Amino acid sequence: MSVLVGTETRLCVAGITGSEGRFHTLNNRDYGTNVVSGVTPGKGGQDIEGIPVFNTFHNAVEQSGANTAMIFVPPPFAADSILEAADAGIETIIAITEGIPAHDELRVYTQIKRMMGVRLIGPNCPGVLSPGKANVGIIPASFFKQGNVGVMSRSGTLTYQIGNELAQKGFGNSSIVGLGGDPIPGTSFIDVLEMFENDDQTELIVMSGEIGGEAEELAAAYIGEHVTKPVVGYIAGFTAPPGKTMGHAGAIVSGSKGTAAAKAEALEAQGVRVGRTPTQVAEIAIEILGG
């Protein structure tokens, strides 16, 4: 299989008429993703190279049968767009937008959690790629092929770096899941660990974390209790000074909380091998898979 996106994905893109939205939508379609529609209020009835545009998500779901949304609208409108997609019955919402206000994210997160059966990935994430099946987002798909390594990460380029090193050694991926660099991601490491654990195609899980929050510590505890597949870890930000936001809104060491050292230690305490460089992560993965 693969997780979150695949051959059953029917994608609708919010912000399809913007230049970035259009560019990446067409990229995703070229890859083979089934892009069924887009939403831009006021531009219903138009089309983007044959992809019909609707005024509302409700219309898009009714008329194009969309089950997955990609959110590409600017930060002031992104929370509203996510809630609209969820209200219209979209099951998987992948939010690429960076810079959504924290309080908006908090309200959206809480509402989505209460709606059974809706999953939000991101915001501020590169999307999800299931090689050979579907690409939703901005991950450069050409670096990846189908295989047995599941990757989940809070950072985009770091994922490409690690994925590329695996690819050069001949390994491919079941799915690559960008969780996003914001303080309140819709989907956590734990959620995706559960998916990869239950996914037949995945034999090894790579998790790439970074400073800030305690998602990695919580994931470590979950791995100890529930995950039977091998997990290789990486944490970015060992040398980041406290109190400084390192690019991602969520990447900040507050006082003594959220340090890379604490996260690596928590993972290692559960038997997870943590690479000290992206290259080392790939080397450990290859060692485990017996390349």
Place this chain on the structure above:
Amino acid sequence: MDLLEYQGKQLFARHQIPVPSGIPARTVDEAVAAAEQIGYPCVVKAQVKIGGRGKAGGIKVAANADQARESAEAILGMDIKGFTVHELWIEEASEIEAEYYAAIVFDRSARAALVMLSTQGGIDIEQVSHENPEAIATLHVDPLLGFQPYQARRLAFDAGIEADLIRPIGDFLTLLYETFIAEEALLVEVNPLIITPDRKVRALDAKVTLDPSALYRHEENAQLRDPSDEDPQEQMARDRGLTYVKLDGNIGILGNGAGLVMSTLDVVAQYGGEAANFLDAGGGSKADAITSAVEVICSNEKVKAVLFNIFGGITRCDEVASGLIEAFATAPPSVPFVVRLDGTNDAEGRRILAEAKLPGVHTASTMNEAAEMVVALAKGEAL
């Protein structure tokens, strides 16, 4: 974005939170004029974004104009834990019967606002939280329901607040929560929250952190950003739309994507070097972003060598190479560069760089190799 105490109090006052009246001052004369207007006794308070002002001598009571002048002269320009005092807040003196503590924090782990209340306020609240955490009553607020009156009462009772203060403290917390939401704060902290002899509640201090991502819809707050208090490189980077954090070392760093840049700092450290900055040129770094970035990095005089670590996804390596050539054409840097190009159009990017034969520019194919090279160059070693 952190606010100064008086900015926080002015923000509180807009939401009817009781605060002592005061006037900000930037010079000794302004401070004396403010003191005359407020009356005596008044308090002269250093305005810096760091705790421990009182212990450092940054807060003084003045009983008359001479004392106000003396205090203002002593405090203006004072260094408090590395922060120079540029501004004062002259405030009416408050009579204090008790010092409490109240705060609301954006708790990302719990995915809810955390409200805290304690009767053991004052300067050592951090010690209280370590040694006697049960002295701080806490609860989380449902983001969709908001802070309920019963929660305010429960916190007050849990904190051991006396009966006559349950309602005023509850009202205070409700206003504090309204402020937290309306201004989109990540932190509002009041320490001390004082009780006056006539049993009134007042915020004697204010610590406020605002969400930088929300400033676009809070114009009044956005104007509180103080460029004079920012590092010159950080300011320059912001003007050019780059994400930059100044660090202590001597190796300038540029990468694309926050995670990759953080990782680059770590790898440089593993090879014995120390980064001078964090700079994320962004996901789709174009040539002009690269030229700006070189300018910002090299304006830091401590920089002895620069590392470009690019893994091209949306970013195209040929664009990065062209940007670098352009940067060298405008203002050739005096320090050596190591450039690692991998990913989208990497071969083309490397070819462009090789043909340009830029002085002092070395190329590397892996991140580790690049880090090793730049560390050697920063130490003045030959490759």
